[in-house]
Amino acid sequence: GAGVSQSPSNKVTEKGKDVELRCDPISGHTALYWYRQSLGQGLEFLIYFQGNSAPDKSGLPSDRFSAERTGGSVSTLTIQRTQQEDSAVYLCASSLGQALRETQYFGPGTRLLVL
Amino acid sequence: AQTVTQSQPEMSVQEAETVTLSCTYDTSESDYYLFWYKQPPSRQMILVIRQEAYKQQNATENRFSVNFQKAAKSFSLKISDSQLGDAAMYFCAYCYTGNQFYFGTGTSLTVIP
Numbered sequence: 278g279a280g281v282s283q284s285p286s287n288k289v290t291e292k293g294k295d296v297e298l299r300c301d302p303i304s305g306h307t308a309l310y311w312y313r314q315s316l317g318q319g320l321e322f323l324i325y326f327q328g329n330s331a332p333d334k335s336g337l338p339s340d341r342f343s344a345e346r347t348g349g350s351v352s353t354l355t356i357q358r359t360q361q362e363d364s365a366v367y368l369c370a371s372s373l374g375q376a377l378r379e380t381q382y383f384g385p386g387t388r389l390l391v392l
Numbered sequence: 393a394q395t396v397t398q399s400q401p402e403m404s405v406q407e408a409e410t411v412t413l414s415c416t417y418d419t420s421e422s423d424y425y426l427f428w429y430k431q432p433p434s435r436q437m438i439l440v441i442r443q444e445a446y447k448q449q450n451a452t453e454n455r456f457s458v459n460f461q462k463a464a465k466s467f468s469l470k471i472s473d474s475q476l477g478d479a480a481m482y483f484c485a486y487c488y489t490g491n492q493f494y495f496g497t498g499t500s501l502t503v504i505p
Contacts, residue, residue: 280436310493319396319483319495320437333491366435375490377425383437 279303281384283369289390290359298354298387302371309352310381311344314366323367326352327375359391396486398496405474406504412459413469413499415484422446424488426460426467431481431498440482443467471501479503 282301290296302309311323322336326346337343341359346352356363366386372379395418405411417426428440443451443460450458455472471478484496 308490312493312495317497319398319497320485320493322492322494325491327491336492368435368437370437376493377487377490380439380442381437381493386435 281369281371281382283367283384283387285387286385287388287390289392291392292361293358295355295357296359296389298356298367298389300352300354300369300371300384302350302352302369303382304350306371306373306382307349308372308375308379309346310370310372310376311352311354312368312370313338314368314386316365320368323354356389359389361391364389364391396484396494396496398482398484398499400499401497402500402502404502404504405471405478407474407476409474410470410472411474411501413471413482413484413501415467415469415496417465417467417484417486417494419465419486419488421488424486426458427485427487427493428456428458428467428469429483429485429495430478431483433480437483441469474503476503476505 284299307328309326312320324344325333341357344354368386370381370383372381397416424445426443429437431437441453457470459468481498483498487493
């Protein structure tokens, strides 16, 4: 079976532009996570979706960041008016349920570079 | 606030030898989970091992084992019989709600042939 996929693999954009990052979780996984990994740093939690529940957006760094998950499957992370400090690898992960007892499966990430 | 600290930015080990990666964390919760993840150059994070805080027995997965010291808030990873394929970044992580995971800054492990 396919794993978690993310697109694009790499994205270069100019400061001030909007970008959309896509995550296709493993089929049947109800939980979906977005993380940001800046150079030399660990993963920073951004947002968590679980089934039809309201997402946990507490990790989003500013109102320029938003995410949605349509039909409980594909998720899109949108960054508006990108800044240079948004440059990072954005990782998506999914799990059957909450990833305490269930394994989180990560995608390969999208490397974003804001010029 | 929950924090996870990995004090060893880089470690190296001779092939077939044993290496221990350190991790400490800070929490006021009594029931939580701890994890070690491996990130090879491909960037794809892989779960190595998971420990439930209420279980006193240290988790083991083949050549990987942990030394969980709850009172000291310490969670180290021991890799036995190191292999070239073990070379990667290793991240320690903490979670208690199932929502937010807190990751350390990682330890880069080099395996010397």
